[in-house]
Amino acid sequence: MIRRIRSFRYYKWMNLIGFALFYNTVYIGRFNLNSVLTEVSEELKLISYQETLLYSSVFIAYAAGSMINGRIVDRQSGRLMILLGAGASILANVLVAFSKTWQIILLLSLINGYFQSMIWVSGISLLAKWWSSKERGLGGGIANFFSGLSHATAYLIPAGIAIMYPQFGWRINFIIPMGAMAVFLGFFCWIVKDRPEELKLEPFIEDDRFVAEVETYLYHEIYEKKRNPWKYFFRKKNFLWWCSIAMLSSLCRYGLLKWIPLYYAREEGGSILSQSFSNLILPLGMAFGTLILTWITGRRFQNNKGLIIIISAALCGTLVVIFPTMISTQVVLFGIFSTGFFLYGINGILWLYAMDEGGRIYSGTTAGILNCFAYIGAAAEAFLFPMIVDVTGEMISIFIVMEVFCIAMVICGIVVSEKDTAIEPELE
Numbered sequence: 001m002i003r004r005i006r007s008f009r010y011y012k013w014m015n016l017i018g019f020a021l022f023y024n025t026v027y028i029g030r031f032n033l034n035s036v037l038t039e040v041s042e043e044l045k046l047i048s049y050q051e052t053l054l055y056s057s058v059f060i061a062y063a064a065g066s067m068i069n070g071r072i073v074d075r076q077s078g079r080l081m082i083l084l085g086a087g088a089s090i091l092a093n094v095l096v097a098f099s100k101t102w103q104i105i106l107l108l109s110l111i112n113g114y115f116q117s118m119i120w121v122s123g124i125s126l127l128a129k130w131w132s133s134k135e136r137g138l139g140g141g142i143a144n145f146f147s148g149l150s151h152a153t154a155y156l157i158p159a160g161i162a163i164m165y166p167q168f169g170w171r172i173n174f175i176i177p178m179g180a181m182a183v184f185l186g187f188f189c190w191i192v193k194d195r196p197e198e199l200k201l202e203p204f205i206e207d208d209r210f211v212a213e214v215e216t217y218l219y220h221e222i223y224e225k226k227r228n229p230w231k232y233f234f235r236k237k238n239f240l241w242w243c244s245i246a247m248l249s250s251l252c253r254y255g256l257l258k259w260i261p262l263y264y265a266r267e268e269g270g271s272i273l274s275q276s277f278s279n280l281i282l283p284l285g286m287a288f289g290t291l292i293l294t295w296i297t298g299r300r301f302q303n304n305k306g307l308i309i310i311i312s313a314a315l316c317g318t319l320v321v322i323f324p325t326m327i328s329t330q331v332v333l334f335g336i337f338s339t340g341f342f343l344y345g346i347n348g349i350l351w352l353y354a355m356d357e358g359g360r361i362y363s364g365t366t367a368g369i370l371n372c373f374a375y376i377g378a379a380a381e382a383f384l385f386p387m388i389v390d391v392t393g394e395m396i397s398i399f400i401v402m403e404v405f406c407i408a409m410v411i412c413g414i415v416v417s418e419k420d421t422a423i424e425p426e427l428e
Contacts, residue, residue, distance in 0.1 A: 067368050078364070
């Protein structure tokens with residue numbers, strides 16, 4: 001018995017490490033087109049709407065794919081889905097390097113976005129099968145840490161390639177980085193297993209009464225009766241509020257990643273903040289924020305996740321509204337780190353909710369729905385913020401709109417918060 005428990009713990013951690021390290025390379029294949037869009041536009045002589053379509057295409061396809069693939073992974077092997085999604089993404093990226101027209105690149109970007117969407121929802125499904133509810137704050141926090149760090153990886157590797165191989169232009173960014181992604185995909189496939197039963201290990205016994213009751217209900221009332229889980233979750237008002245949180249947090253997340261460097265470059269002439277610092281500090285804040293806040297939520301606020309949403313959104317909103325007043329480089333960097341910390345902390349809590357709400361049976365479905373709404377927000381950012389700047393003529397208006405979104409997240413957090421729920425005691 002002791003040996004089996006040790007084996008379960010070993011493979012639980014191997015699954016997490018394998019997925020987390022691999023996911024640190026995933027954004028290389030998701031956002032490399034956006035990182036070289038200026039060079040692509042110059043070579044292919046693109047006009048504004050074509051650039052916007054290329055920029056937003058991966059988000060649109062990712063949103064649609066998340067909804068579909070989240071449901072599929074609940075019925076298939078999560079490990080196989082990740083292998084398929086990552087393999088197709090690598091191939092699509094390599095083909096972009098040999099494309100001559102923007103229409104072909106657009107098609108490949110849509111294909112890439114769809115197959116990339118298989119990866120995260122499958123990872124959440126895998127984690128739910130190995131990590132119990134009271135442990136998911138730690139496991140989910142570590143996975144999300146590498147997700148946040150992946151933004152920095154996706155910036156550093158293309159930047160390094162551009163310095164080492166300037167003679168090859170933007171196309172080399174769709175070939176060399178895919179090698180790194182392929183290596184970590186191989187590592188993932190080597191050490192990750194779908195479920196404990198695959199190794200003749202007993203699945204864990206859920207020790208959270210509420211989550212155990214949810215899993216029992218889902219199994220008997222939805223799975224056994226072959227009811228549509230999409231219909232079941234979309235009829236839950238509380239779930240829809242969480243979908244709103246996912247969309248709003250993603251709107252702000254990608255808005256900050258894109259517009260903070262642009263704001264300081266245009267308004268201050270780059271004298272306060274370089275783009276490189278912003279592209280590294282914000283992801284670092286995101287990574288540590290989601291690690292710490294997700295872990296704290298899982299350990300102490302498991303039954304009142306909305307409280308952390310309220311606090312994080314309020315602090316993020318406070319930082320966003322004072323950004324234009326920051327004139328010191330050190331203060332700006334601290335503000336960027338802190339904003340990423342609290343904003344992406346919200347993202348980590350979303351996946352704790354997805355695993356608890358869907359259980360081991362439908363965590364892929366719940367994660368897929370939330371991820372769909374998150375990337376609807378990401379796609380909307382590509383159209384919304386440029387339109388706001390065009391209408392107002394002032395980049396500062398973006399921070400005002402983000403403040404409104406943060407206030408909306410606070411309201412959503414209040415709605416989903418269980419005010420009468422006692423804080424979970426610290427685990428021993």
